[in-house]
Amino acid sequence: MHKPMPEQGAASKDILKQLEAFKERDPRYKEGKVWSLVYYLNEEHSGFLKDAYHLFASENGLNPGAFKSLKKIESEVISATADILHGTEEVCGVVTSGGTESCLMAVKTYRDMARDQRRVKKPEMVIPETAHVAWFKASEYFGVKIRLVPLKADFTPDLDKLRKLINRNTVMILGSAPEYPHGTIDPIEAMGEIAQSRGIPLHVDACVGGFILPFMEMNGENLPLWDYRVPGVTSISADIHKYGYAAKGASTITYRNLDYLRYQMFVYQNWPGGVFASSALLGTRPGGGYAAAWGALQYFGKAGYRKLAEDTLAAVSQLKAGIEGIPELEIMGNPQGPLFSFRSRDANLNIYAVGDQMDARGWQVNRNQYPPGLHAMVTAQHLAVVDAYLADLRDAVAAVKADPELAKKGGAATYGMLAHVPLRGMVKKKVLEMYSEQYRAGGAELDIAGGADEGIGGGAPGLLDRIVHWYVQRRSRQ
Numbered sequence: 001m002h003k004p005m006p007e008q009g010a011a012s013k014d015i016l017k018q019l020e021a022f023k024e025r026d027p028r029y030k031e032g033k034v035w036s037l038v039y040y041l042n043e044e045h046s047g048f049l050k051d052a053y054h055l056f057a058s059e060n061g062l063n064p065g066a067f068k069s070l071k072k073i074e075s076e077v078i079s080a081t082a083d084i085l086h087g088t089e090e091v092c093g094v095v096t097s098g099g100t101e102s103c104l105m106a107v108k109t110y111r112d113m114a115r116d117q118r119r120v121k122k123p124e125m126v127i128p129e130t131a132h133v134a135w136f137k138a139s140e141y142f143g144v145k146i147r148l149v150p151l152k153a154d155f156t157p158d159l160d161k162l163r164k165l166i167n168r169n170t171v172m173i174l175g176s177a178p179e180y181p182h183g184t185i186d187p188i189e190a191m192g193e194i195a196q197s198r199g200i201p202l203h204v205d206a207c208v209g210g211f212i213l214p215f216m217e218m219n220g221e222n223l224p225l226w227d228y229r230v231p232g233v234t235s236i237s238a239d240i241h242k243y244g245y246a247a248k249g250a251s252t253i254t255y256r257n258l259d260y261l262r263y264q265m266f267v268y269q270n271w272p273g274g275v276f277a278s279s280a281l282l283g284t285r286p287g288g289g290y291a292a293a294w295g296a297l298q299y300f301g302k303a304g305y306r307k308l309a310e311d312t313l314a315a316v317s318q319l320k321a322g323i324e325g326i327p328e329l330e331i332m333g334n335p336q337g338p339l340f341s342f343r344s345r346d347a348n349l350n351i352y353a354v355g356d357q358m359d360a361r362g363w364q365v366n367r368n369q370y371p372p373g374l375h376a377m378v379t380a381q382h383l384a385v386v387d388a389y390l391a392d393l394r395d396a397v398a399a400v401k402a403d404p405e406l407a408k409k410g411g412a413a414t415y416g417m418l419a420h421v422p423l424r425g426m427v428k429k430k431v432l433e434m435y436s437e438q439y440r441a442g443g444a445e446l447d448i449a450g451g452a453d454e455g456i457g458g459g460a461p462g463l464l465d466r467i468v469h470w471y472v473q474r475r476s477r478q
């Protein structure tokens with residue numbers, strides 16, 4: 001249904017009421033029911049972030065010479081980030097709008113550096129299967145071919161295979177701290193040695209880990225090295241809008257020194273609008289996000305973040321122990337950070353059906369695939385709901401065991417169908433088609449009844465269900 005712009009304006013207080021009302025059917029993250037997407041602590045902290053954001057909601061970070069306030073904010077955010085990542089004085093970087101922008105920038109930087117310094121014309125990057133989707137996006141956007149490193153049984157990249165995938169077109173290697181699907185910290189020290197010996201940059205994607213692993217280590221956790229202390233690491237992405245508990249729209253990309261960062265810059269000197277220089281993807285840069293990020297860093301300081309890391313890890317430990325205590329389930333690999341996945345070790349227990357049962361009990365849990373599992377991105381807020389979550393998980397497992405038919409219904413059925421090879425081949429095309437449909441002007445209402453596809457769709461509930469429905473109908477017509 002096409003909805004035209006209102007002819008007349010309305011009162012701001014009525015509009016704000018409407019906006020509040022829009023939230024009604026959104027995920028209930030304030031109750032700790034959501035295990036991805038939102039990093040929420042409490043109303044007081046959210047209020048503070050909003051105030052900080054509002055102070056700079058109109059200010060524009062496009063031109064660092066104009067709003068000196070924002071350049072100062074950015075410089076201080078980058079130096080605080082370099083500090084916790086054990087960078088030297090040489091470390092430099094840019095505040096971006098989010099993890100994806102940070103990852104995209106690293107790929108552009110290393111592609112252009114290899115082109116300039118080594119005349120590489122067909123750029124490639126070597127990345128593990130567990131690399132975040134942002135890297136696959138960067139590959140498409142910037143024409144850098146992916147060489148995919150397979151995983152070992154413990155979900156770490158197979159380094160022998162990694163070595164063999166490097167060639168003269170390789171512009172960068174990627175490791176994650178941790179990777180998103182299972183929370184495993186890649187073997188960055190070993191990867192750094194390989195990268196250095198071949199003279200290739202190594203980026204560490206710490207988008208999710210960058211603002212919690214350092215504080216876990218300060219608390220005495222025994223973690224492998226993954227930051228600038230590893231000599232081969234040339235750049236790191238770290239999101240403040242995840243475990244930095246900032247407002248949405250704040251991440252960082254830092255480099256070991258300016259010799260790398262300068263390839264991220266864009267300059268066009270012949271534009272009729274003037275000489276133009278830009279440090280990252282965006283033109284206009286939202287001051288609010290940067291101000292709220294700076295505010296969060298000042299608000300918590302190292303002591304505050306250490307306490308958050310402690311609470312988070314307490315929740316993670318209790319959850320892992322509770323899950324390992326359910327004989328039919330096991331944690332996947334060796335996750336050491338704030339997130340993990342678990343799967344079924346019982347051939348008669350369909351893990352997606354367990355996920356459906358958790359949904360039915362009001363939790364919002366993401367699905368993994370290859371291999372199947374359920375995902376948990378844990379925040380300090382979840383410490384309060386650990387017992388309730390585990391009780392429901394035990395009930396969910398019991399319910400699926402008592403009724404194996406549940407594996408043929410709901411989201412479990414959808415994922416089951418998606419494993420069909422002929423359908424698999426059509427998924428990309430079909431997702432493109434249906435996903436695009438949602439972006440018509442006036443936008444079709446999303447199918448809220450879905451919910452099994454956050455693991456893929458990320459914000460398109462019901463999309464996979466619709467694709468499976470289409471496929472089943474198509475088959476029955478043949």
Ligand SMILES: *Cc1c(COP(=O)(O)O)cnc(C)c1O
Nearest residue numbers: 098099100132134180205207208
């Ligand atoms: C979240 C995440 C990203 C992407 O960040 P966005 O802020 O969602 O764009 C990239 N890499 C990893 C490992 C992540 O967890």
